[in-house]
Amino acid sequence: MEKTKASFFLTLIILILVLFFSFIYSLSIGVVNINYADIIGMLYYNILESSSQQAKELLASVNASVIFDLRLPRIIMAVLSGGALALGGVVMQALIRNPLADPYILGVSSGAAMGATASIILGMFSWFGLYGVSLGAFCGALLVTFTVFAITYTTGAAQNNTKLILAGTALNAICGASTSLLVYLAKDVDGIRDATFWIMGSMGKVTWGYLPFVSVVFIVLASFFIYNFRILNASLLGEDMALILGVSLEKSRIFFLTAVAILVSMVVAATGIIGFVGLVIPHIVRIICGNNHLKLLPYSILGGAIYMLWCDVLARSLLLKTELPIGILTAFIGGPFFLYLMCSKKYGFGDK
Known part of the structure; x- marks a missing residue:
């Protein structure tokens, strides 16, 4: 029983990780390709912290508009x-x-x-x-x-x-x-x-x-x-x-x-x-x-x-x-x- 539960949760974790990386990759692909570091940064700053100068510059960029408004x-x-x-x-x-x-x-x-x-x-x-x-x-x-x-x-x-x-x-x-x-x-x-x-x-x-x-x-x-x-x-x-x-x-x-x-x-x-x-x-x-x-x-x-x-x-x-x-x-x-x-x-x- 314990082995079955472990297998169930392991499969769930694998699928969730595949979904997460697929999500980030799909955000990067389009007419304008955006690097992963910028994507992670924009998502992080938009959700958790946006008061620093770096955050303001990144969120004001054209790439941020592409990510949040379109993709x-x-x-x-x-x-x-x-x-x-x-x-x-x-x-x-x-x-x-x-x-x-x-x-x-x-x-x-x-x-x-x-x-x-x-x-x-x-x-x-x-x-x-x-x-x-x-x-x-x-x-x-x-x-x-x-x-x-x-x-x-x-x-x-x-x-x-x-x-x-x-x-x-x-x-x-x-x-x-x-x-x-x-x-x-x-x-x-x-x-x-x-x-x-x-x-x-x-x-x-x-x-x-x-x-x-x-x-x-x-x-x-x-x-x-x-x-x-x-x-x-x-x-x-x-x-x-x-x-x-x-x-x-x-x-x-x-x-x-x-x-x-x-x-x-x-x-x-x-x-x-x-x-x-x-x-x-x-x-x-x-x-x-x-x-x-x-x-x-x-x-x-x-x-x-x-x-x-x-x-x-x-x-x-x-x-x-x-x-x-x-x-x-x-x-x-x-x-x-x-x-x-x-x-x-x-x-x-x-x-x-």
């Missing part, structure tokens, strides 16, 4: 979004007992895309200024999610998982068609480009204003799911076995699904649609630690954050003078890797 908010959002999407993937796969489940299975992505596109093309929520598109995406995501719930829970619990997937698939198709129709009928070329870029996913438009809401919801829900890891473990065993263990899945499932939908909706509203993170990362981590959610949840959160950080670094550095949408990168990397996992003999779900 830091997007990098923090990359950490939050990667962790949140991986967390959502783990919870969805456990509740639905389907290895192909991801955070978008309830129609979050298609609903958000429809809401964001309507905001951009039709000017809905324009009175909210910079956050109008995000608000439209958030409302669209929640509208579709609760429509899926309404369709699913009109009949008995035995068919809920199947109906959940089918309802999500149907509404994904409807919202996707609606989004395509809006883009097809639009006459604003700039609006079409903005909508397309948003749908592909990007950290480029993230500001400090997005972070408080996403971070608070993420921290609260991550803590909640880790605290209730036994319910997710029991869910993998099925309804009957869970009841034998004293866990009523029917009472907790709707709350868990709603919590994931809200968390993922907030992430998508800020970053656009970024696929494969919530699908691939849980499977990679599951190979390493099995299906015990006490380990699977924190490992996946850290793994998703690291993965998203490096995808953001690549998105900013692969092309000269322009940024590659991060959703394209996660699909190019995640898709083939997921196929590899499917073909690997080490892969398993619910049997480790």
Whole structure:
């Protein structure tokens, strides 16, 4: 037992260190490369001490503006979004007992895309200024999610998982068609480009204003799911076995699904649609630690954050003078890797 605990905490420490060094490296990379000493100094002076002359000069530099106004908010959002999407993937796969489940299975992505596109093309929520598109995406995501719930829970619990997937698939198709129709009928070329870029996913438009809401919801829900890891473990065993263990899945499932939908909706509203993170990362981590959610949840959160950080670094550095949408990168990397996992003999779900 002691050896298992030591291994658990050692792995956590390693992942946290990898995340920290990835964070610092990502701050240094961009159109303007900034050395590590300056980055550490700016972070230190900004948080702890800024009265010395050296601190004032460093914090007044152009590099400080680049770090605090441009890179830091997007990098923090990359950490939050990667962790949140991986967390959502783990919870969805456990509740639905389907290895192909991801955070978008309830129609979050298609609903958000429809809401964001309507905001951009039709000017809905324009009175909210910079956050109008995000608000439209958030409302669209929640509208579709609760429509899926309404369709699913009109009949008995035995068919809920199947109906959940089918309802999500149907509404994904409807919202996707609606989004395509809006883009097809639009006459604003700039609006079409903005909508397309948003749908592909990007950290480029993230500001400090997005972070408080996403971070608070993420921290609260991550803590909640880790605290209730036994319910997710029991869910993998099925309804009957869970009841034998004293866990009523029917009472907790709707709350868990709603919590994931809200968390993922907030992430998508800020970053656009970024696929494969919530699908691939849980499977990679599951190979390493099995299906015990006490380990699977924190490992996946850290793994998703690291993965998203490096995808953001690549998105900013692969092309000269322009940024590659991060959703394209996660699909190019995640898709083939997921196929590899499917073909690997080490892969398993619910049997480790």
